[in-house]
Amino acid sequence: MSTGNLVEVDNVTFGYDQRAVLRQISLNIPKGKVVAIMGLSGCGKTTLLRLIGGSVRPQHGEVRVAGQIVNELSPDQLYLLRRKMGMLFQFGALFTDISSFENVAFQIREHTDLPEALIRDLALMKLQAVGLRGASQLMPSELSGGMARRVALARSIALDPMLMLYDEPFAGLDPISLGVIGQLIRRLNESLGATSIIVTHDVAEALQIVDYVYFMSEGVVIAQGTAGEIRASGEAFVHQFVHGEVDGPVAFDYPARALREDMLTAEAA
Amino acid sequence: MMMQRISELLRQLGAYFTGMIWRLGFAARFFILILKHSGTSFRRFHLTVREMYFTGVQSLIIIVVSGLFVGMVLGLQGYDTLVRYGSSEALGVLVALSLVRELGPVVAGLLFASRAGSAITAEIGLMKATEQLDAMEMMAVDPIARVVAPRFWAGVISMPLLAALFSAMGIFGGYLVGVRMIGVDEGSFWSQMQSAVDFDEDILNGVIKSFVFGIAITWIAVFEGYDAPPTAEGVSGATTRTVVTSSLSVLALDFVLTALMFRGN
Numbered sequence: 211m212s213t214g215n216l217v218e219v220d221n222v223t224f225g226y227d228q229r230a231v232l233r234q235i236s237l238n239i240p241k242g243k244v245v246a247i248m249g250l251s252g253c254g255k256t257t258l259l260r261l262i263g264g265s266v267r268p269q270h271g272e273v274r275v276a277g278q279i280v281n282e283l284s285p286d287q288l289y290l291l292r293r294k295m296g297m298l299f300q301f302g303a304l305f306t307d308i309s310s311f312e313n314v315a316f317q318i319r320e321h322t323d324l325p326e327a328l329i330r331d332l333a334l335m336k337l338q339a340v341g342l343r344g345a346s347q348l349m350p351s352e353l354s355g356g357m358a359r360r361v362a363l364a365r366s367i368a369l370d371p372m373l374m375l376y377d378e379p380f381a382g383l384d385p386i387s388l389g390v391i392g393q394l395i396r397r398l399n400e401s402l403g404a405t406s407i408i409v410t411h412d413v414a415e416a417l418q419i420v421d422y423v424y425f426m427s428e429g430v431v432i433a434q435g436t437a438g439e440i441r442a443s444g445e446a447f448v449h450q451f452v453h454g455e456v457d458g459p460v461a462f463d464y465p466a467r468a469l470r471e472d473m474l475t476a477e478a479a
Numbered sequence: 480m481m482m483q484r485i486s487e488l489l490r491q492l493g494a495y496f497t498g499m500i501w502r503l504g505f506a507a508r509f510f511i512l513i514l515k516h517s518g519t520s521f522r523r524f525h526l527t528v529r530e531m532y533f534t535g536v537q538s539l540i541i542i543v544v545s546g547l548f549v550g551m552v553l554g555l556q557g558y559d560t561l562v563r564y565g566s567s568e569a570l571g572v573l574v575a576l577s578l579v580r581e582l583g584p585v586v587a588g589l590l591f592a593s594r595a596g597s598a599i600t601a602e603i604g605l606m607k608a609t610e611q612l613d614a615m616e617m618m619a620v621d622p623i624a625r626v627v628a629p630r631f632w633a634g635v636i637s638m639p640l641l642a643a644l645f646s647a648m649g650i651f652g653g654y655l656v657g658v659r660m661i662g663v664d665e666g667s668f669w670s671q672m673q674s675a676v677d678f679d680e681d682i683l684n685g686v687i688k689s690f691v692f693g694i695a696i697t698w699i700a701v702f703e704g705y706d707a708p709p710t711a712e713g714v715s716g717a718t719t720r721t722v723v724t725s726s727l728s729v730l731a732l733d734f735v736l737t738a739l740m741f742r743g744n
Contacts, residue, residue, distance in 0.1 A: 263617055292619040303610035317618045320625075362614075375617075 216241045216373060216405040218298070224257060231257045233429040234271070235283055244399050244406040246416045249426035249453070252427065255409045258426075259375050262407065263297060264288045275373065282412035295322060296366035296404075297375040301382075302358040304350040310337065310361045311346035317368045336364040338403075339395060356387025360394065367398060373405050374398070380412040388412075392419045413452050417441060496737030506702045513631050513701070516624035519544040527636070534595040534630070534697075539644070541594050542587055546645035550652025551584060553577055557653070558661055570663050571672035574653030575646075579676065579685045580741075583646030585733050590645075590693035592725040593640055596700035599630050600721040603704025604714035612705075627701045634700070637688050638693025646685070684740045691732055696725040 217239035224232040227298070231254040235410030239245050247255045260266045261273050264280045273280040278291060304313050315333040318324060340360040350358055361377065366374065376395065379386050388390070396419045399406045410416050417423070417437040424435040425440070425448055433448045443449060455467045466472065520527045557573040603626065606612050612622040650672075657663045676682065700721045707717035 265613065265616065282674060289619040289621075295617065297614070297617040299610045299614055301609065303614035305606075305611055305614075306609070317620070320618070320620045366618075 213435075214240050216276060217407065218272075218274040219258065219261070220274065220430065222261065222266070222268040222269045224261060226253075231429055232261075232268070235426075235430055236271075237424050237431055238414065238423070238432075239405060239407055240303065241398075241405055242403065243421040244396060244408065244419060244459075245422045245424065246408045246410060246420040247426060248409075248413065248416065249413060249422045250451075252253065253426045254429045255426050256377055259297075259377055259409050262373075263295060263375060264292065271341070293369060294371055295373045295375060296369075296371035296383040298359070298363050298366050298379055302350075302362035304353075304358055304362055304365070306350050308349075309346065310348050310350070310364075312344065313350070313361060314365045314368055314465045315344075316365065316409065329381050331434065336368055337365070339398065339448060340364045354387075356390065359383065359387070359391055361396070363391070363394060367402060370402055371404055372402075374402075374407070376406065376408040376410070378410055378412075380410055380415050381409060388415055392416075396421060411451075413454075417452075498707055500538065502706075503658055504699070505706065509702050509705065512623050513628050513698075516621060517628045519624040519629045520632045526625070527632050528628045530633035531637055534591075534599065534616035534633050535641060538591060538594045538637070538641055541590055542641045542645050543648050545586065546583075546588055546648030547652040549582060549645075550578065550649030550654075551656045552652075553582075554653035554656030554661070556661065558657055567663050569652065569671055570657045571668035572652075572675040574657070575672045575676050576681060578646040578649040578653075579681050581685075581733070581737070584642045584685055584689035585729060587642040587645040587689065588638065588696060588729040588733075589726050591634075591641060591693075591739075592696045592729065593636070593722050595634060596696050596721045596725050597718045598660065599634065599697065599700040600704040600707070600718045601703060601714060602708035603627065603630070604709075604717050606708060607678065608709035608711075608714055610722055620646060623705075627705060631697050631701050634697030635690070635693045638696065639689040642685070642689035643690075684736075687740075688733065688736050689726065691736060692729050695728045697730060699728065700726040 215238040220239050221236060222232055222235050223230065235258070236253075237247075246428060247258060249255050257266070261268055262275060262280065264283065267281045275291060276294070278287075280288070280291070283291060302337075304310075305316065308316070315329050315337050318329050318332055322329075330449050331410055334343055337346050342357060342360055342364065343355065345361070347356060350361070353361060363364060363379075374395075379391050379395065383391060383404060392415050395406060395408065398404070408416060408420065417440065420437060422436060423440045424431050425445075427447060433443055433445050435443070440448060441452060443452070447459045449455075456462055553574045554570065557570050557577075558567055559572065561567045561569055593613065603612075606622075606626065615622045615625060654668065658665045658668050703724075704719040704723045707713045
C-alpha cells in the first residue's frame with residue numbers, strides 16, 4: 211500500500227436492502243489534502259463518508275484509513291481509530307442539553323483524565339479557533355445556524371484529529387457563514403496537519419478551498435481532478451453540475467408516462 | 480378472488496406477527512447490551528444521578544398529588560363499605576394493604592410510564608433524529624453506555640422509591656379522610672394497620688413489584704426511543720407506543736406477580 215494516502219477506498223460495493231448505492235468504487239485521499247466528494251443528492255456520497263467512519267461496512271471491497279482496514283476492525287479498535295477522526299455533521303448535531311463549552315469539552319472529558327483547569331483551557335482554545343470563545347456559555351438553542359456549525363466544528367477538532375470528515379458543511383448557511391466555514395475548514399486543515407474530506411454539492415464554495423475533487427454519480431466516480439480541471443471539464447454531467455444548468459444529462463423531468471396519456475386517464479377516472 | 484383475499488389476509492397476519500417477534504428479539508438483545516454497558520452508569524454515578532433528577536425528582540409532584548387523592552378516595556369508599564359490617568376501625572388496614580400491595584406499585588407505574596417513560600423515549604428518539612447519537616459514536620463514545628444505560632438505571636432505581644412515596648402519601652390521604660374528616664378512631668386506625676401489614680408478605684412484595692415494573696417501563700422506553708424512525712412522526716409514534724406498551728405490561732406483569740406472590744391463600 212502506498213504511503214502517500216491517508217484514506218483508500220478500494221473497489222467498494224455497498225447497498226441498502228436491494229438498492230445498490232456504491233458500485234465498485236475506488237478512490238484515494240492523499241495525506242494533508244482537502245478533498246471534496248461531489249455529486250447529486252442520493253448519489254452515495256454520504257454513504258461513502260459513513261463507510262470511512264466505519265458506521266457501515268461494505269459488502270465487497272476494503273476501506274483503509276491510515277493503513278488499517280476499517281471494515282475488519284473490532285468495535286474497540288474502531289473506537290480507537292475514531293478518536294483520531296473528527297466529523298462535522300450536516301446540522302452540527304450538537305448535544306442540545308449542554309452548553310457550547312460542554313459540547314466541546316465532551317470528548318476531552320470522555321477520553322482523558324485531564325484536570326478540570328486544563329480541560330477548560332483546551333475547550334476555550336478550540337472555541338477561540340472558530341471565533342466563538344465568547345459564546346462558550348450559550349446553549350445550542352441560543353446559537354444561529356452558522357454559529358452552531360462552528361461550535362460543532364470546534365467539538366470535532368477537540369482531540370486534534372488526523373482526519374476530518376465533513377458532511378454537507380455548507381448546507382443551509384447564509385453567504386457570510388458559508389465563507390467563514392469554508393475558510394475554517396482550510397485553515398484548520400493546515401494548522402492541525404490533518405486531512406479533510408468534504409462531502410458537498412455546493413460547487414462554488416467547495417472549488418475555492420479544495421485541492422482535489424471526486425465527482426460521483428449513481429455510485430461510481432465519473433470525474434476527478436483539481437478545482438481548475440473540474441471547472442474546465444468537458445464532461446457533460448460535470449458541466450451541468452458546476453454551472454447549475456436545468457437540463458442536461460440529468461433531466462428536469464422525473465421519469466413518467468407520456469403527459470397526454472396521464473391527462474386522459476385522469477379524465478376517465 | 481375470495482381465496483386470494485383470504486391468503487392475502489393470512490400473509491399480512493403472518494407478517495405482522497413475525498415482525499413483532501423480530502422486534503421482541505431486538506429488544507432482548509438491546510437489553511443484554513444495556514446490561515453489558517452498565518459499568519459506566521455506576522463508575523460515573525453522577526451520570527445516573529443526573530437522569531434520576533429528570534425521571535425521579537421531576538415525577539414527584541404527579542406521584543405525591545395522585546397518591547394523596549387515591550388514598551383519600553380509598554378512605555371514603557373503604558369506610559362506606561366497612562361501616563356496613565361494623566368494622567370501620569379496620570379502615571387503616573384496608574387502605575394500607577390496598578396501597579402497599581397493589582395500588583402503590585401499579586398506579587405509580589402507570590403514572591411513571593406516562594410521565595417519565597414518554598420523556599425518555601422522546602429524548603432518545605430526538606437525539607437519534609438530530610444525529611446526536613451518530614455524532615457520539617463518531618467521537619468514539621458508545622451511546623448505549625453514555626445515554627441509554629444511565630437512563631435505564633435511573634428509572635429502575637427511581638420507580639420503587641416513587642411507588643413507596645405513592646403508598647405513603649396514599650396512607651396519609653386515607654388518614655386525613657378516615658380519621659380527621661369522618662372520625663374513625665385514630666388509635667385503632669394505626670395499630671390495626673401496624674399489626675396486619677406484614678413486612679415480607681406485603682411491603683417487600685410491593686417493592687419487588689415496583690422494581691419489576693421499573694425495569695419493564697424503562698426498558699420499553701429506552702428501546703422505543705433508540706429504535707424510533709428518525710423523523711417527527713417516528714418519534715411521536717414511538718412515544719405513544721411507550722405509554723401504551725408499558726402500561727399494558729405493568730397491568731399484565733402485576734397479574735402474574737400477584738398470582739405468584741399471593742396465590743389466593
